[in-house]
Structure formats: C-alpha cells, structure tokens
Amino acid sequence: MTLANLSPEETAVAAANLAFYRALEARELSAMDLVWSRSEAASCVHPGWHRLDGWQEIRRSWENIFGSSRPWTVSCEDLRIIVRGEIAWVSCVEVIRPFGSTRADAAARMQATNVFMREEGGEWRMLHHHASASPEDESEEESIN
Amino acid sequence: MTLANLSPEETAVAAANLAFYRALEARELSAMDLVWSRSEAASCVHPGWHRLDGWQEIRRSWENIFGSSRPWTVSCEDLRIIVRGEIAWVSCVEVIRPFGSTRADAAARMQATNVFMREEGGEWRMLHHHASASPEDESEEESIN
Numbered sequence A, B: 001m002t003l004a005n006l007s008p009e010e011t012a013v014a015a016a017n018l019a020f021y022r023a024l025e026a027r028e029l030s031a032m033d034l035v036w037s038r039s040e041a042a043s044c045v046h047p048g049w050h051r052l053d054g055w056q057e058i059r060r061s062w063e064n065i066f067g068s069s070r071p072w073t074v075s076c077e078d079l080r081i082i083v084r085g086e087i088a089w090v091s092c093v094e095v096i097r098p099f100g101s102t103r104a105d106a107a108a109r110m111q112a113t114n115v116f117m118r119e120e121g122g123e124w125r126m127l128h129h130h131a132s133a134s135p136e137d138e139s140e141e142e143s144i145n
Helices: A008-026 A029-035 A055-068 B008-026 B029-035 B055-068
Strands: A043-045 A072-084 A087-098 A108-118 A124-133 B043-045 B072-084 B087-098 B108-118 B124-133
Touching: A008 A029, A008 A072, A008 A087, A008 A108, A008 A124, A029 A055, A043 A055, A087 B124, A108 B108, A108 B124, A124 B087, A124 B108, A124 B124, B008 B029, B008 B072, B008 B087, B008 B108, B008 B124, B029 B055, B043 B055
Parallel strands: A043 A124, B043 B124
Antiparallel strands: A072 A087, A087 A108, A108 A124, B072 B087, B087 B108, B108 B124
16 A cells, blocks of 8 residues: 555545554654544553553553653554545554664564544544554564465 | 343344354364455454455465364453444454363463454455454553553
8 A cells, every 4th residue: 555545535544543653652642632532432452451441541551651661763564544434444563663773673563453433523533552562574473374 | 341232233243253253263264264354455463473464365374273273262251342334343352272271371362353344235244353462460461551
C-alpha cells in the first residue's frame, strides 16, 4: 500500500493512525485524549499485557507509560488500512527507538492492530489498540510458515 | 459480557469465533477453510510473528502449525464482542493446553483480536487474527498501570 493510492476515507484513517503515533512519540496525554474514543467499547492491549477496557483505564496506562519511559522516536512501517463503513482497522509495524540512538539493534519492533470508528462529526477515533513484540527479522521466528 | 445478554448479531459473531477455536483445537484445515474470508484484506499475526497477508499465505501457516503441533485443547475466556454494521471484532484470551495435561502451568495464554466481516449470504467470516502472549497473572506484567 502506497500513500499515493489511498481513497479519501483511507487517507482520513491514515491521519488518525499517524496522530496516535505522534502522541506516542511526543508522550503527550492531551494528544492521546484527542485520538481515543470515549466509547465503552474502547480497549487496549499493550505488549505482554492483559486487555484494558474503557477510556479511564486506558488513559491511566498511557499516563504511567509516559511518566516512566524515556524519550523515544516512533515510526510506522508495513501499513495496511481497511475501511468498511464506519469502522476501519490498520495493521502496521511500530518501530520504537530510544531518542538519539543510531544503533539498529536498539529499535523495538511491535506488530499492531488498530481499530478506528468514525464518530459524530466525521472524526475517526481509536477504539482498539493491540500491540505485541515482532521479530527483528524472519530468522528469529519459529518455523511455522 | 455474558452469553445470555447477546443480541442476535453478537450471537452470530460469537458462533463464528467459536468455530475458529474449534478448528484450532481440532487442527482441521478444512474447518479453517470455512472460518476465513477469501478477501485480499485477510491478514493474520501469529504470536511473535510478522503479519501474513491473504488467505493463501494464512492457510499455509495453519497447515504448517497443524502438521507440527501436538494435540491440544483450546478455550476462550474474557470474551468481548463489538458489532458495527458489517464488521465485528472479538477480543478474548485463548487458553491452550497440551491434550491430557492437568497441570495449570502447562496452559499458554494468548491475548487475541479477531475481526470478522459479514459476507454475502449473511455469514460472518474471519478477516484478521492477531494473537500474542499474555501474562499468566498480573504480577508478571511490567508496572505500567
């Protein structure tokens, strides 16, 4: 998927997804406030964690992550966007590096599934985030394929 | 969420989700054939793996998993079902035990996000599966919440 080929709807979802990763990189809770849905259907699975349900619980987790983590840069690779009516989901690889690091092996790679809903006013808000550790390269994966 | 409180749509999605876990437990590729969408949007993230895109690639991975794995029992806990129009997603914890094992510590727990689409004929088919290792209990989790 290249960004040049996106439909207007896919572009809007890509922008919502980018806003999430900008909020993550900036470690700004106020930016996360704008990204997430207030729906009781909202849920979040951080890497290696159980699911958190509802915005209050999710917000508290970001507050604690941002309070305890060091500056990092975040980029997003292998993006795939599917839009069906008022729901969209994005699959991508999150690449998280300690700020200022140039070492390739310092980057953590996470496989992410992000679900968005188009809410009143037409804005796409995040309803579900599931991130999990991804292999650095395919040789690290178990042989299942 | 209790199964007694499900709407007819949620019940249909719960049944599609159950069919997936029965196919996984039975290690039957022909059952997986019935569960998954043939849409090019189909994608799958096995625990610790990169994303597989499209039914051919996904089917091959199940074939290899079923060919190399030993019998197991699979159950599904902490189920959450959200339906919005033609799209639904399920969040749950997969509990996978070696067949015949009674040891509690032999169970592997996976956090799963499953996306389903209602296709022509009204059948819910799996479009996306993302599973990742989940902690046995909360004391194993990093302190982020």
